[in-house]
Amino acid sequence: MKRTLASLALVLALGAVLLYGVRQIAPAPGALRDHFVHRGMEQTGSVNLVSSIYLGYRAFDTLGETVVLFLAVAGVMVLQAGKQ
């Protein structure tokens, strides 16, 4: 019972701290978002805005994702080859 009360108090205190922190955060800046929404289609020619961001503006990030998948496949194949 004592443990339950203590954990409950801890959770409530943590929640209060987090809530206070969240309320201190300034609203997210919208300049980049507005730029993507308004100019994305004419700059990249892609109707799908998600595609225009992840292959147009942030293609380098996508290249990194591809490398991660490549390494994962290579790792699986090497480990399985060692098992046989």
Added chain:
Amino acid sequence: MKDSELVDIVSRKLVPFILLFGCYLISHGHLSPGGGFQGGAVLAAGITLLCLSRGVKDTLRTFPMRRVSLSESAAFLMILAMGVIGLVLGRRFLGNFLPLGEPGQVPSAGFIFFLNLLIGLKVGTGISLVMFTLLREDE
């Protein structure tokens, strides 16, 4: 699993449509929700269904390991090459160097369309390779 007539027939009829849907998702990635990664995952799901219902050995006759693995590496190298071409032509690395075309058409958005095709090929063959290697021992 191989003794079940139902699983065998249904999966064989279903897989071409799954592969077709994957190709649709990849080629229309710049127009509608979807794209290279998602379409590639759907392609790999079709091949995985084939592996599970027919066995890996039969699937490998249609999709030889060597060819799948080669096309994965080739797709990755071609993505890198497209990035370097942008650099050579005086734009950014992975910058668009093709004409944008008319928005809404299937070959439009220049570079994004081709990058989607390559990433779709890369992800589809990559996940298929993982499935081949992981499922092969259970035979």
